[in-house]
Amino acid sequence: MRNEMELVMDAISTNEGLARVAVAAFVAPLNPTLEELADVKTAVSEAVTNAIIHGYGNVWGYSKHRNLVPPGAERKEGKVTLRCKLEEGILTVEVLDKGVGIEDISKAMEPLYTSKPELDRSGMGFSFMEAFMDDLQVESKPGEGTRITMKKKLACGPWIGREE
Amino acid sequence: MDDFQVMNHCLMIRLPKEIDHHLAGWLCDEADKYLLYQDVYHVVFDFEDTRFMDSSGIGIIVGRYKKVSGLGGKVYILHADRYIRKLLELSGIGKIVEMVEDKDEK
Numbered sequence: 123m124r125n126e127m128e129l130v131m132d133a134i135s136t137n138e139g140l141a142r143v144a145v146a147a148f149v150a151p152l153n154p155t156l157e158e159l160a161d162v163k164t165a166v167s168e169a170v171t172n173a174i175i176h177g178y179g180n181v182w183g184y185s186k187h188r189n190l191v192p193p194g195a196e197r198k199e200g201k202v203t204l205r206c207k208l209e210e211g212i213l214t215v216e217v218l219d220k221g222v223g224i225e226d227i228s229k230a231m232e233p234l235y236t237s238k239p240e241l242d243r244s245g246m247g248f249s250f251m252e253a254f255m256d257d258l259q260v261e262s263k264p265g266e267g268t269r270i271t272m273k274k275k276l277a278c279g280p281w282i283g284r285e286e
Numbered sequence: 287m288d289d290f291q292v293m294n295h296c297l298m299i300r301l302p303k304e305i306d307h308h309l310a311g312w313l314c315d316e317a318d319k320y321l322l323y324q325d326v327y328h329v330v331f332d333f334e335d336t337r338f339m340d341s342s343g344i345g346i347i348v349g350r351y352k353k354v355s356g357l358g359g360k361v362y363i364l365h366a367d368r369y370i371r372k373l374l375e376l377s378g379i380g381k382i383v384e385m386v387e388d389k390d391e392k
Contacts, residue, residue: 135306135307135308136308138306138307138308139304139306139308142338157369160338160369163338164338164339164340164373167306167338167340168340168341171306171307171340171341171342174307175307181311182311183307183308183309183310183311183312241345242310242311242314242345242346242348242349243341243342243345244341244342244344244345244348244377245341245345246341246344246376246377247340247341249341249376249377250340250341250373250376250377253376
């Protein structure tokens with residue numbers, strides 16, 4: 123089965139949930155395991171969150187009750203593009219932004235490294251993407267943007283339970 | 287706010303269905319208000335309702351851990367399903383928090 127989709131979203135935190143649900147629905151016809159689905163959703167969430175927080179600098183989320191953007195802080199405009207492709211059981215996810223880009227990719231990918239330590243971020247974003255997908259490519263140019271490409275083979279037979 | 291409760295110097299936080307960056311800022315701010323203004327030593331994160339978490343959740347837990355551990359407080363994790371436990375182990379914070387096991391674990 124072959125299928126493709128593209129979703130262009132504003133770079134605001136509301137759309138992290140949208141991106142996850144879109145990818146989950148996109149792979150649903152392959153009948154993935156819950157484990158695979160959770161892996162893909164987490165990886166997509168990390169990539170889209172990175173684009174929003176780091177690419178465009180929209181660090182503020184929104185609460186159930188009120189807007190948490192502090193007075194004076196501006197919402198920065200920008201789009202995050204999510205592209206998904208399914209081909210022969212392999213899911214390819216691309217997350218693109220036209221934000222600030224990454225100066226030092228290998229440093230950004232170090233576990234626990236975060237460029238915004240004041241924010242209660244764990245620095246595990248890229249580590250989770252690497253752990254949950256089979257392949258991860260990061261291309262970035264400072265000032266131009268970032269492209270994350272992740273691949274995962276789905277529905278590769280019965281899943282064997284993880285040892286507890 | 288019924289998601290936050292203080293009992294016996296413990297701050298109990300009932301986490302939402304999905305934990306990501308979208309809600310993380312609000313959760314941290316609310317939790318920190320309790321840590322600052324009430325008599326709280328320990329923090330309990332209850333994952334009963336939680337079906338999704340990403341690294342933002344790890345950030346919330348580590349951040350609160352840093353705040354309470356200096357005074358000898360502990361962080362407890364309640365009702366974490368297998369997936370959430372996998373995230374905690376992967377990020378290495380399985381070692382610094384107390385995992386409370388479910389009795390009726392499948």
